[in-house]
Amino acid sequence: MTPTTDLSVSPALREPKKQPTPAKRRIPVAGLLRSLGSRLLRSLLLFGAVTLTVFGLSALIPGDPAVSLAGEGATPESIAAIREQLGLSKPWFEQYFSWMNGVVHGDLGTSFFYHTPVSGLLMGRLPVTLSLALFAIIAAVLFGILAGMLAATRRGRLADKITTVLSTVGIATPNFWVGMILLILFSLNWRVFPAVGYTPITTNAVAWFMHLVLPGVALAAAAGAELQRQTRSSVSEILSQDYIRTARAQGLTRRRVLWQRALKNGAPPLATVVGLQAAVLLGGSVVVEKVFSIPGLGTLAIDSVTLKDLPVLQGVVLLNACFVIIINFATDIIYTVLNPKVRV
């Protein structure tokens, strides 16, 4: 038996070695689903808690809706009749379960004041607030990331100082004040943009955009500033890491290092900030809507408080709560995908 050279070589050496799949490409699906399932369950529990809180807080609003609705010259009898008609004389838990039953079946009730279904009112206002929030989020992300990258790559230089001052001003200035200044300059003085109101995109896309610019920028100011700071801080830290120096030493272009390595690795915290800011922008447009007289959900919420239109108020808060829960859930998913550590 003649030994062959083949036998002296281990099979592992004789066959071409398979490259192992990089760890970052492996997503443990079971773990991810478990994590998401747990978060979904928590979101549902949170939703239940929110409905109870919304209902309870609405009941705490001082005043009797029936008195508001009865109007001038109301008699105690007419007020009592309206209260009975609206079901306000029932015990609170009965009212709550009746309302929840409606919510579960997609019926948010009927507006005390407008005498129309709450869901219809919300659907009429939702596109307005979504348009405004979306515009603001896009504006904030564009400004925040670009200005943050600029500041991070030019630390201590003029660009860094200017963007940092801008972000400080953006964070420190109330959005209604920014809105007022923009309105005075661009609407009342120069008449570039409309001062008040909203045009649906289906009616006139250009007018829709023009109506969104001033309130959108006002709303985006703080969020953009926050994002700029976060981007600057995050990217600056990554740019000082060894692997970035290594990448540069390997000949990668500055642009590739910046956008493919630094920004990509700095993305998880930025995603969290964007998620938080999106929730704030959706629910926080109330004052800006008021300044620009935009008929969105915020305006509807204020009106419903003033008019003691409880079904509408409950509907608006519930919708906003749903948005926040959904955004948080989506942020969790994105963060999980972007950051392998949290999947372990």
Place this chain on the structure above:
Amino acid sequence: MRARMLLGGAAGITAVLLAGCSASPVDSASPDAQVNRDATIKVGVTNLQSSWDVAKTAGSLEVPIQKMVYDGLTGLDEKNNVIPSLAESWSTPDGGKTYDFALRAGVTFSNGDAFDATSAKATIDHYLTAPGSTVAGQLSNVQEVDIVSPTQLRFVQKQVDVSLPAVLSDRAGIMMDAKVIGAGDFTKPVGTGPFTLESAQPGVSITLSAQPKYWMPDAVRVAGVTITQIQDPVAMANAIRSGSVDMGIVGAAQAVDLKSAADILSTYPIKGRQLSGITWNPDLYKPLADQRVRDALNMAIDREGIVKGVFLGQGEAASQFRLDGLPGFSSTAKPISYDPEKAKKLLAEAGYADGLSFTFVAPVKFAKEAEAIQANWATIGVKIQVVNPPGSGPAEALWYKPSAAAGLWSFDGKNDLSNAYQQMLLPTAAYNPGKVVDPKVTDLIQQSAGTADPAARAKVFDQLAEITSTSTQANTPVAWVYQVVAYSKSLVGVKPWASGFPILTGVGVAASK
């Protein structure tokens, strides 16, 4: 005058809409003005109407918008006089208990149905019987409505009250189509008014188009009207100034601001529409049952100072429930004088030399006025805790679920003065929670309700004004608060209306616009 607490009080300034008071004559100031009949007028208002079912509306604030689509049986002219509208004339065969209204013939609703006594009766019955009707209170004295003929409608009242034609110039007289009432669907209103509804988004805007077959065709000089809700007073001023709306109503501070845009805007004050005053409730605070205490508090209010300091001169001191120049105002009645020293003496006389302390409620829009009164009363040793609940909170605290000893209210200065006195000063009045009684005042009010003769009524009103302006009753006027109508100079035919509602009847857009 119809008493009301403003409901949508977030911004403080009353919502005012612009509407056609149906029987008003077409503007004569610029009859030959070249107007663009294809134009649309854009109007800004602080509150849109809550429902096209008038029985579910929240108050008289909604009348102007309702009257763009509907007409009333009666209307008001520029000087607050009751004038014919869908009712061409009326008479009372028994001195004010029964009223016969002759209805205008040949008028049709926007759906083609004829307007007649059947429609009118169906509407009034709807107001009286609809569950939770907010108009039933205005018609509480109506016993029954009978059809005499297709053009004759008879109102039988429970007791004599000559204010019925004035009452019918408000919500209670707005006429709707019997078919719509029967179907119960008010999303597509059908009226005999100058416009028809094209589209509406509750709380946002409504779009109206001119009714081509309107029974008073010369009254409509535009193709349509867009009414947008703008609640914030600053936003309203900005909308007017930037041209986003052609017309709107602003408060004192914004009116001063808009003076700088005088090249493009015209303005005029609405004087007699908003009266602020005080309700006293001795049931909740016994010292207020003493006439001397109420008089002392009344004469310690520096009304002129409030008008100047709080309302920036956009108002005038009030001692009567009627503005100077309007029917019912007494030129002989002397107002109570501002005299803190005398007030102190009166308090001491009443046994309250050490002062008083009570809760005082005020609408948010009158928060500064309440603070001024608080400062005034502090000088005579009276301490008040001012509370400013939102919305209808003040109305509840004062009248419906009384919890405040006194407080400020806001009244609408239109309609019948006798009706106002009845609601404010009679011992059984809804706005007299403490049942403050002055037999002489009660007697005079009853006389005014039963007297149709204008001269005799004027005499009774004189006597009432003389008593109530110096002797503090259940309710005390403090100040007339002006609002200002601001409108683009491209509009023609706009004219001031004493009752406050700017009227779009006869208003057009200059052809050159």
